[in-house]
Amino acid sequence: KLSKRLQYIMEQIPVGSTFADIGSDHAMLPVAAIKTGNALSAVAGEVNPGPRDAAAKQVATAGLGGKISVRLGDGLNVISPGEVDVITIAGMGGGLISTILEQGIDKLQGVKKLILQPNVGEELVRRWLLDRHWVLTSEHIMEEDRKVYEILTAVPENSGMVTFLNEDVYKEYYLDSSNHGQVKITKEMSVRMGPWLLQERNSIFTSKWLSEIDKLERILKSLATSTLSSAETKSEEIAQEIQQIKEVLSCSP
Numbered sequence: 001k002l003s004k005r006l007q008y009i010m011e012q013i014p015v016g017s018t019f020a021d022i023g024s025d026h027a028m029l030p031v032a033a034i035k036t037g038n039a040l041s042a043v044a045g046e047v048n049p050g051p052r053d054a055a056a057k058q059v060a061t062a063g064l065g066g067k068i069s070v071r072l073g074d075g076l077n078v079i080s081p082g083e084v085d086v087i088t089i090a091g092m093g094g095g096l097i098s099t100i101l102e103q104g105i106d107k108l109q110g111v112k113k114l115i116l117q118p119n120v121g122e123e124l125v126r127r128w129l130l131d132r133h134w135v136l137t138s139e140h141i142m143e144e145d146r147k148v149y150e151i152l153t154a155v156p157e158n159s160g161m162v163t164f165l166n167e168d169v170y171k172e173y174y175l176d177s178s179n180h181g182q183v184k185i186t187k188e189m190s191v192r193m194g195p196w197l198l199q200e201r202n203s204i205f206t207s208k209w210l211s212e213i214d215k216l217e218r219i220l221k222s223l224a225t226s227t228l229s230s231a232e233t234k235s236e237e238i239a240q241e242i243q244q245i246k247e248v249l250s251c252s253p
């Protein structure tokens, strides 16, 4: 059975897609997506032989060798341009996800949708999408086994495939810095926290950022007793960061 996280990711794959799952590990996602009919065929990419073998075994057991191609290679090297229309990259840091996308940028031609689930460093993914003209079309935050996950989807700008729930919100929260009540949500904070998540502000989002504040406050405390010469500057930076997050959380959507 798929985890709630992978299930959500799978549901973002448009029915009838051909997709590549990069860093597929046990190929759980491709196997499930073919079984449900969300995908017609898939590539399961893995950089490490261990997980690649696990993926191959899983695919063979499911009898899906004709539909899922398991390939060993780094990032998007496993696909050729135009081969897939959707790419999923899940369960890695945002830094690694954006590096994989950047290094494989020539493979993104013809790709209609990216479904990305960074474990940490979500802002690096949002920044990459923004810089490379991919429109962030949705964000979802969820909790499973006490871990919080964010799942981002994006489509190429000017592709005619941008289907917004609310284009004004996107522009207001993300492309421009905006005024909500007395408080300004800067683009930087929007990229950090997520424009759609900021708009929705559900309880998981709020508790994620409250625990981020807790963490930063603990760092601040330990810096107060530090003798390092850089401690003061660092403390100021962190205090400002805490202030910014608090301001964003305190303003109404």
Ligand code: SAM
Residues within 6 Å of the ligand: 006, 022, 023, 024, 025, 026, 045, 046, 047, 048, 051, 073, 074, 075, 076, 089, 090, 091, 092, 096, 100
């Ligand atoms: N995508 C699955 C999920 O979300 O459950 C598995 C996530 S697992 C934690 C991360 C996988 O990414 C590992 O199996 C690892 O070998 C693979 N990986 C790491 N860097 C990679 C890269 N540059 N290219 C392809 N796979 C990579």
